[in-house]
Amino acid sequence: MTRKFNxxxxxxxxxxxxxxxTYKDLPVLQSGRIKPFDTYARNHLLQYYGKSxxxxxxxxxxxKAIDWMFNVFVNPGEEIDRQIFNIRNPEVSFSLGLDKxxxxxxxxxxxxxxxxxxxxxxxxxxxxxxxxxxxxxKQIIEIYQNILSFDQISHSFYCFxxxxxxxxxTNRDFMGLETNEPLSYSYFMRNFDKFRFLLxxxxxxxxxxxxxxxxxxxxxxxxxxxxxxxxxxxxxxxIPDDSEEWKSPxxxxxxxxxxxxxxxxxxxxxxxxYHFTNNDxxxxxxxATLIIDEINSKKNINKSLLPxxxxxxxxxxxxxxxxxxxxxFFLVGISWMISNNYFRIFSLFSMIIGFVLHSxxxxxxxxxxxxxxxxxxxxxxxxxxxxxxxxxxxxxxYRKDTVGILIASIGGSFLHxxxxxxxxxxxxxxxxxxVLNSNFWLATHVTTITTGYGVTLVAGLMAHIYLVINYINPxxxxxxxxxxxxxxxxxxxxxxxxxxxxILGGIWADQSWGRFWGWDPKENGALLIVLWLLMVMHLxxxxxxxxxxxxxxxxLVNIIVALAWFxxxxxxxGLHSYGFTDNVAMNLFVFIMFxxxxxxxxxxxxxxxxxxx
Numbered sequence: 001m002t003r004k005f006n007x008x009x010x011x012x013x014x015x016x017x018x019x020x021x022t023y024k025d026l027p028v029l030q031s032g033r034i035k036p037f038d039t040y041a042r043n044h045l046l047q048y049y050g051k052s053x054x055x056x057x058x059x060x061x062x063x064k065a066i067d068w069m070f071n072v073f074v075n076p077g078e079e080i081d082r083q084i085f086n087i088r089n090p091e092v093s094f095s096l097g098l099d100k101x102x103x104x105x106x107x108x109x110x111x112x113x114x115x116x117x118x119x120x121x122x123x124x125x126x127x128x129x130x131x132x133x134x135x136x137x138k139q140i141i142e143i144y145q146n147i148l149s150f151d152q153i154s155h156s157f158y159c160f161x162x163x164x165x166x167x168x169x170t171n172r173d174f175m176g177l178e179t180n181e182p183l184s185y186s187y188f189m190r191n192f193d194k195f196r197f198l199l200x201x202x203x204x205x206x207x208x209x210x211x212x213x214x215x216x217x218x219x220x221x222x223x224x225x226x227x228x229x230x231x232x233x234x235x236x237x238x239i240p241d242d243s244e245e246w247k248s249p250x251x252x253x254x255x256x257x258x259x260x261x262x263x264x265x266x267x268x269x270x271x272x273x274y275h276f277t278n279n280d281x282x283x284x285x286x287x288a289t290l291i292i293d294e295i296n297s298k299k300n301i302n303k304s305l306l307p308x309x310x311x312x313x314x315x316x317x318x319x320x321x322x323x324x325x326x327x328x329f330f331l332v333g334i335s336w337m338i339s340n341n342y343f344r345i346f347s348l349f350s351m352i353i354g355f356v357l358h359s360x361x362x363x364x365x366x367x368x369x370x371x372x373x374x375x376x377x378x379x380x381x382x383x384x385x386x387x388x389x390x391x392x393x394x395x396x397x398y399r400k401d402t403v404g405i406l407i408a409s410i411g412g413s414f415l416h417x418x419x420x421x422x423x424x425x426x427x428x429x430x431x432x433x434x435v436l437n438s439n440f441w442l443a444t445h446v447t448t449i450t451t452g453y454g455v456t457l458v459a460g461l462m463a464h465i466y467l468v469i470n471y472i473n474p475x476x477x478x479x480x481x482x483x484x485x486x487x488x489x490x491x492x493x494x495x496x497x498x499x500x501x502x503i504l505g506g507i508w509a510d511q512s513w514g515r516f517w518g519w520d521p522k523e524n525g526a527l528l529i530v531l532w533l534l535m536v537m538h539l540x541x542x543x544x545x546x547x548x549x550x551x552x553x554x555x556l557v558n559i560i561v562a563l564a565w566f567x568x569x570x571x572x573x574g575l576h577s578y579g580f581t582d583n584v585a586m587n588l589f590v591f592i593m594f595x596x597x598x599x600x601x602x603x604x605x606x607x608x609x610x611x612x613x
Contacts, residue, residue, distance in 0.1 A: 027295060086104060171198065322413055
């Protein structure tokens, strides 16, 4: 069933995706996942530059990540002077002796010079324990690692570049070459048996008797020897072997006997880079298609997913989604100011477009990763945002008073902004921890609990709107009663999903680890939401608080959701701790303080009004 669904979606996208591949789609194995080069390039540019494209100041347009990376491959001497390394901390640039500039970005040459002139700095950091490292120390180490990474990338495909002149007719005839095009290091390694015969002849011939053929062979041998200095550049894995491992080009350049498959792949890459260096992009893309077909015939890499992921990268669908969410928010505001039903319809239409784009982005991610879309913190943000908008639109369908649109536009936009922040950290399509890589449990526990987050946030936002309207227009009892009843229903629905999802999480933990609650703080954090919602319901049903007290307590549930959702990361333990994120504590504190001040202020103002009456 899942395969049929995926096939339908791919067919729907086929009018956009070409039947042929491009160099963007070439597969590379990184962090346990086969991804297109487009994704690989974006991740590294985000890591170095902080953005997925480079602004060209002289033309005021942008260089895409994939074009930047391939220029690094074919013109490393040009790219080492491009200022792509983002250093925003002035203490770091000062420690490296870098001149201050307005853009806070520096080139490879500038930074490597700084490290060479401050070698003692690295020596001190190498022996310093991680727990004793300051923020500046960690940032210097990060910059150094980025420099090493860039150096590896810049020479990873040096063996494919046509840099070796081989024009002597005798030599070319012996090697079976018909034209005078320059050759690559890889070519000589693939044809080493023939080339070794020429070298042996060179060695056996007295230097005084060398002819033009011998002189050229001597020069070529020295040039090839100098190129071996880049054999360390083995970080890009593009050639699968008989095991689950993939190899880099340089790993095959150690004189080993190449398999027929390895030789064909190397030959195709040589031709691709030959045409790429000559700006014959169409011909280069033809060879990219041949490479992908060849690899797919050996490994069945599901090649149709490669251009789909490239498409997902290119269209930036969530950016368009938030544009329509924000537009919907402003249209709702206009409809409230001038009481015009047309603007309500326009705002609803804009919200639906944003929701469809939001859904399509999530579906594309599901197809690319072949699993449910809620396995990482970033994915949970996208999914919860979608659930929030969905339930808000359902309420708008029945209410038709723009309150649902308002909640959807605020919640959807806010969660998209949070998601963009996490997307800037790198690859958002990462491979799961093995124990989490279960489609059944991801589709039940994780989907259920995140649905509970979304529904609970809708209830909390509805409580916010109740507080605002109650203060501004307390006489509108009809609207207030509708919002109150809706908030009560959402509380019950949120309680159901969070409680059921938490129980499923415990069962999963019991099956995986043999214990129910002790496995992970995340499950205990999710229980906080259940307990808070139960408390709110008991306060209402028992009559301990009146309407306004119930609404105030419900409005604070957003804080509980944030603590259960993001606060777990501050503990830095457990499978759900996706790594301690810089500034997350401050951002969480700011959110909590804003919520407390906003809701408490309106609650106290309303209580004062009631008391005065």
